[in-house]
Amino acid sequence: MGDQTLKDAILSHLKYSLGKDADHATIYDWRVALSLATRDRIVDPWFQSTRATYRAGAKRVYYLSMEFLIGRLLEDAMVNTGILDEAKAAFDGMGLPFDKIIHDEPDAALGNGGLGRLAACFLESLSTLGIPAYGYGIRYEHGLFRQRFDHGRQVEEPEDWLTQEHVWEFERPEAAFEIGFAGETFENGGRTVWRPNESVMAQAFDTPVIGWKGEWANTLRLWGALPTKVLDLGLFNRGDYAGAAEPEALARTISRVLYPDDTTDEGKALRLKQEYFFTAASLRDILRRFESEHSDLRDLPKKVAIQMNDTHPAIAGPELVRLLHDERGLPFADAMMVARGCLNYTNHTLLPEALERWSEGLMGHLLPRHMRLIEMINESHSQQYPGVTIIEHDQVKMGELSFVMASKVNGVSALHTELMKETVFKDLNGLHPERIVNQTNGVTPRRWLKTCNPGLAGVVTQAIGDGWVGDAEKLVELEPHIADSGFLERFTAAKRANKETLSNWFGTELGVKVDPSAMFDVQIKRIHEYKRQHLNILETIALWQEMRDNPNGDWTPRVVVFGGKAAPGYHFAKDIIYLINSVARVVNADPITSKLLKIVYPPNYNVTLAERLIPATDLSEQISTAGKEASGTGNMKFALNGAMTVGTLDGANVEIREHVGAENFFLFGMTAQEVWARREVEDHAGQAIAADPKLARALDSLRNGTFADGDHDRFRGIADNVSGPDYFLVASDFSDYWRASREADAAFRDPARWARMTALNTARSGWFSSDRTIRGYASEIWDALPPKPLRSIAAA
Numbered sequence: 135m136g137d138q139t140l141k142d143a144i145l146s147h148l149k150y151s152l153g154k155d156a157d158h159a160t161i162y163d164w165r166v167a168l169s170l171a172t173r174d175r176i177v178d179p180w181f182q183s184t185r186a187t188y189r190a191g192a193k194r195v196y197y198l199s200m201e202f203l204i205g206r207l208l209e210d211a212m213v214n215t216g217i218l219d220e221a222k223a224a225f226d227g228m229g230l231p232f233d234k235i236i237h238d239e240p241d242a243a244l245g246n247g248g249l250g251r252l253a254a255c256f257l258e259s260l261s262t263l264g265i266p267a268y269g270y271g272i273r274y275e276h277g278l279f280r281q282r283f284d285h286g287r288q289v290e291e292p293e294d295w296l297t298q299e300h301v302w303e304f305e306r307p308e309a310a311f312e313i314g315f316a317g318e319t320f321e322n323g324g325r326t327v328w329r330p331n332e333s334v335m336a337q338a339f340d341t342p343v344i345g346w347k348g349e350w351a352n353t354l355r356l357w358g359a360l361p362t363k364v365l366d367l368g369l370f371n372r373g374d375y376a377g378a379a380e381p382e383a384l385a386r387t388i389s390r391v392l393y394p395d396d397t398t399d400e401g402k403a404l405r406l407k408q409e410y411f412f413t414a415a416s417l418r419d420i421l422r423r424f425e426s427e428h429s430d431l432r433d434l435p436k437k438v439a440i441q442m443n444d445t446h447p448a449i450a451g452p453e454l455v456r457l458l459h460d461e462r463g464l465p466f467a468d469a470m471m472v473a474r475g476c477l478n479y480t481n482h483t484l485l486p487e488a489l490e491r492w493s494e495g496l497m498g499h500l501l502p503r504h505m506r507l508i509e510m511i512n513e514s515h516s517q518q519y520p521g522v523t524i525i526e527h528d529q530v531k532m533g534e535l536s537f538v539m540a541s542k543v544n545g546v547s548a549l550h551t552e553l554m555k556e557t558v559f560k561d562l563n564g565l566h567p568e569r570i571v572n573q574t575n576g577v578t579p580r581r582w583l584k585t586c587n588p589g590l591a592g593v594v595t596q597a598i599g600d601g602w603v604g605d606a607e608k609l610v611e612l613e614p615h616i617a618d619s620g621f622l623e624r625f626t627a628a629k630r631a632n633k634e635t636l637s638n639w640f641g642t643e644l645g646v647k648v649d650p651s652a653m654f655d656v657q658i659k660r661i662h663e664y665k666r667q668h669l670n671i672l673e674t675i676a677l678w679q680e681m682r683d684n685p686n687g688d689w690t691p692r693v694v695v696f697g698g699k700a701a702p703g704y705h706f707a708k709d710i711i712y713l714i715n716s717v718a719r720v721v722n723a724d725p726i727t728s729k730l731l732k733i734v735y736p737p738n739y740n741v742t743l744a745e746r747l748i749p750a751t752d753l754s755e756q757i758s759t760a761g762k763e764a765s766g767t768g769n770m771k772f773a774l775n776g777a778m779t780v781g782t783l784d785g786a787n788v789e790i791r792e793h794v795g796a797e798n799f800f801l802f803g804m805t806a807q808e809v810w811a812r813r814e815v816e817d818h819a820g821q822a823i824a825a826d827p828k829l830a831r832a833l834d835s836l837r838n839g840t841f842a843d844g845d846h847d848r849f850r851g852i853a854d855n856v857s858g859p860d861y862f863l864v865a866s867d868f869s870d871y872w873r874a875s876r877e878a879d880a881a882f883r884d885p886a887r888w889a890r891m892t893a894l895n896t897a898r899s900g901w902f903s904s905d906r907t908i909r910g911y912a913s914e915i916w917d918a919l920p921p922k923p924l925r926s927i928a929a930a
C-alpha cells in the first residue's frame with residue numbers, strides 16, 4: 135500500500151490475492167482485484183473511525199433491520215473514496231473494459247424494497263455524517279428471488295449472490311454467539327433461568343460502509359447461522375450420512391433465504407426464528423461492547439441507541455429485559471427503564487395485513503421466557519395505562535409491543551405519521567402523546583445522483599460546484615441558473631443522453647425498439663394492489679385505444695416502463711404482471727401506434743436496474759391510493775434526477791409537491807379522507823365506470839380477449855375487481871388520472887417549459903437527502919453526535 139498507485143495495487147491484488155497473471159485474467163478477476171484495491175483504501179478510515187469513537191466514549195447508534203438492500207458496492211465505494219477517475223484511467227490505459235468490469239459485480243439483494251433500501255441509504259449517510267453506527271442484520275445466502283417471465287408470467291428463481299466470494303466482507307469467527315430456542319425455564323436462586331433445547335451459532339461478517347470523501351466508515355455486521363455441532367459422528371459411523379449432516383443443514387436454514395414478502399405477514403415459525411436469531415446476537419454484541427468500556431448498566435441509554443426497523447426486531451424489547459434482569463440481575467422495573475431508554479421503533483406501514491402478530495402458542499414454544507416477559511410487560515403497562523393490550527385473541531401484537539418498549543416511535547412521512555396517530559396507534563398515542571415523531575425518509579445523493587447519473591451530476595457541478603454532494607440542500611443554488619438557456623440545454627442534453635443509452639439497452643437486451651425522443655414514463659416498485667400498477671396499465675390501454683381511433687391526433691409519444699416483482703404467493707399481483715406483459719405484446723406489435731406508444735417491462739427489477747432507469751425518466755408514476763404508501767423513496771430519486779411526478783397526495787409525495795412547487799407536479803386523485811368517504815358510497819366503481827366511457831372500454835378489452843388470444847377469462851379477475859369491490863379505488867381515480875396524464879403530455883410538448891420544470895425538481899429535491907433524515911434521527915431520537923468533526927462536513 136503506502137504510496138502505491140491504484141494501478142499497482144490492482145495488479146498486485148491480481149497477482150498475490152487471486153494468483154492470476156494479467157494476460158490470463160478474466161473480467162471477474164479484474165473486478166475482484168479492483169474491489170480489493172478499493173477496499174484497502176477503506177480499511178484505514180474504518181479503523182480510525184472505530185478508534186475515534188472509542189477514545190471519545192461516544193454514543194453508538196445500532197440500526198437493527200431484517201433487510202439491507204445494498205445492491206452493488208464497488209462503484210459507490212470508488213466514488214466516495216474519490217478514486218473513480220483514477221480507476222477508469224488505469225483500465226482504459228490497459229485496454230480493458232471498465233464498464234463491463236464494474237457491471238460484473240452481483241447485486242446484493244438482501245431486501246425486498248423500500249424498507250431495505252432505506253436501511254442501506256441510512257448506513258451511507260451515517261458514515262458521511264461521521265456518526266458512530268452499526269447496521270445489524272442477516273447474511274442471507276439467497277437474497278430476493280430472481281424474476282423471469284415465461285410467456286408473460288412471473289417465474290421465481292433462486293438468487294445466489296454468495297456463490298462468488300463476497301469481496302467486501304470480513305469473516306469474524308471470533309465474534310460468535312450461541313442463540314437458543316425452545317426448552318424450558320426454571321427458578322434458581324431468585325432468578326429465572328432459560329434452558330433452551332435447541333441452538334445455533336450466530337457468526338459475524340463485517341462489511342465497512344464508507345461515507346462521502348472517504349473520511350469515516352461504519353460497519354454493517356451481518357449474522358450467518360452455523361451449527362453448534364458440525365457432524366454427528368455416531369450417525370456418520372453407522373452409515374447414516376444424511377442424518378449425520380442434518381444438524382448442520384437445520385442450523386444453516388435460519389440464514390438461508392430472505393422472505394420475499396413486502397407488506398404482508400406470513401406468520402411462519404422460521405421467520406420468527408430469523409427475527410430472534412439476529413436480534414439476540416446483535417444485543418449480545420452491543421452489551422459485550424458496552425461492558426468492555428463501562429461498568430454501570432444504568433448508563434446504557436447514554437451510550438447506546440437502538441433503532442428497530444419496523445417490528446421485525448421487536449423481540450429486542452423482551453430480550454434486552456431478559457439480558458438485564460435474568461442474566462445480570464437488575465430489578466425488573468430497572469431493566470424495563472434501561473431497555474426503553476435505548477430502544478426506538480420505526481413504523482413503515484399501516485396496512486393491516488403487514489402488521490406482525492405471533493400466536494402465543496408459537497411464541498411460548500420457541501421463546502418461552504420471552505412470552506412470559508411479554509405478559510409482564512403487558513401487565514405493568516396496563517396497570518399504569520389501562521385500555522391498551524399487547525396480547526389479544528391469543529396473539530402478541532408486535533407493533534404495540536414495540537411502541538410500549540420504545541422511547542420514540544416514528545413514521546416515515548408527515549402524512550403517514552399523522553395517520554399513525556389517528557389509526558393504528560390512536561389509543562397508545564393518547565396515552566403517550568410525546569412518543570410519536572416524524573422523520574420523513576430520504577435517499578443518498580451519492581448513489582442516487584452522483585454515481586447513477588454522472589452526466590446530470592456533471593452539469594450540476596459545472597453550475598454550482600460539487601458542494602451539493604455532501605450537502606444536497608445546496609442544490610437550490612441551481613435556481614438562478616434556470617433562467618440561463620445554456621444551462622437548461624445542458625440539463626436537457628444530459629437527460630437525452632441517458633434516454634439514448636437506455637433505448638439502446640432496451641433494443642439489445644429486450645428486443646424492443648423505442649424512440650428516445652418520446653416521453654419515458656416509468657413505474658418501478660413492488661407490484662401491489664395499493665400501488666395500483668393496474669391503474670397505470672388501464673390508462674395505457676385507454677390511451678392506445680384513443681390513439682388507434684385517431685392516429686394522426688396531437689399525441690405525445692410515450693414509452694411506458696414497468697419494473698417490479700410480486701410476492702410469490704400474491705396471485706392478484708402476479709395477474710397484474712401477466713396483464714402488463716400481455717398488453718405490451720399486443721401494443722408493441724401494432725403498426726398503427728408504433729410511433730406513438732411502447733410498453734417495456736424489463737424483468738428482475740433491482741437496485742442496479744433502478745440506477746439504469748431513473749436517470750432516463752421523464753415522468754415518475756407515484757399513483758398509490760391515498761393513505762396507503764407510507765412514504766415511498768423512489769419518488770424522491772426521480773425528482774432528484776429531474777423527472778416530473780404524476781402522483782396522488784400520498785406518503786412523501788405530499789412533501790415533494792410542497793418542495794418542488796404545485797405547478798411542477800402533476801397531482802390527481804382523492805385525498806386519504808376522500809378515499810375513506812368514497813368507500814362508503816354504494817357501487818362507487820360502477821358509478822365511476824358509467825361516467826367514463828374510456829374506462830369502460832379499457833375494462834371491456836380485459837374481458838373480450840383483446841390481450842389474451844381470445845381467452846375471455848384470462849384477465850376477468852382484474853376487470854371484475856376494478857368493477858366490483860375496488861377497494862383501492864382504481865375506477866374512482868381513473869378519470870382524474872387520465873386528465874393529469876394528458877396535462878403531462880401537453881407540458882412535454884413545450885420543451886422549454888418542461889426543461890424548466892424538471893430542473894426545478896432537481897434544484898428543490900435536496901431536502902430529500904438521507905443526510906437530512908439522519909440528522910433528524912440523531913437529534914430528535916438518538917441524541918447522537920459525531921465524535922470528531924469531518925473535513926467534508928465542516929467545509930459544507
Ligand code: B1N
Binds near residue numbers: 483
Ligand atoms: O417502507 C419504505 C416506504 O417508503 C414505503 O412506503 C413502505 O411501503 C415500505 C414487511 C415491509 N413498509 N413495510 C414494508 C417490508 C418487508 C416486510 O417483510 C413490511 N416495507 C415498507 C421505507 O420507509
